Amino acid sequence: MQIRKLTDHDAEEIMTWPHYSGRLAELDYSLRSNGWLSQFPENQNNYRFGAWEEGSLIGFAVINKCNDHEAEFYIALHQDKIGMGLGEIVARQVVENGFENLHLAEIHLRVRSWHVRAIHLYHKLGFRKIEEIESFIDGKMTKVFVMTKLNPNIS
Numbered sequence: 001m002q003i004r005k006l007t008d009h010d011a012e013e014i015m016t017w018p019h020y021s022g023r024l025a026e027l028d029y030s031l032r033s034n035g036w037l038s039q040f041p042e043n044q045n046n047y048r049f050g051a052w053e054e055g056s057l058i059g060f061a062v063i064n065k066c067n068d069h070e071a072e073f074y075i076a077l078h079q080d081k082i083g084m085g086l087g088e089i090v091a092r093q094v095v096e097n098g099f100e101n102l103h104l105a106e107i108h109l110r111v112r113s114w115h116v117r118a119i120h121l122y123h124k125l126g127f128r129k130i131e132e133i134e135s136f137i138d139g140k141m142t143k144v145f146v147m148t149k150l151n152p153n154i155s
Helices: 008-014 022-031 086-100 116-124
Strands: 002-005 046-053 056-065 070-077 106-112 128-137 140-150
Touching: 002 086, 008 056, 022 070, 046 086, 056 086, 070 086, 086 106, 086 116, 106 116, 116 140
Parallel strands: 070 106
Antiparallel strands: 002 046, 046 056, 056 070, 106 140, 128 140
């Protein structure tokens, strides 16, 4: 697995990926033209990473800096790569990059309350739930958990 900066061309490719199906269809907006890659263009506060396996783009992640020490984390995989353990590899590498290279003290994320697989992954990576909120996402009110991880290298 190779993680590197995502280009605009890569972002265009992601927007052509097949649609998520079943319950994950709720997450499909994140891949589309008004999704995360449009909401968080590469700049001094947004860091976009692509994940490649055997030369194919299989996922992406975004670190959106809220301030000098804190950021929000987003991740998505190609639908054919979900459930193979690749999300853990991508998430771990990108979060570690945020702590080591961006010198963040804290990274937080939002995950839908029904997304048990993702919640389990984030717990495994050291994130802890700090609150439950209702958030307006893609045109509807959605129950989400806010989870956070502190940089283990900062006391």
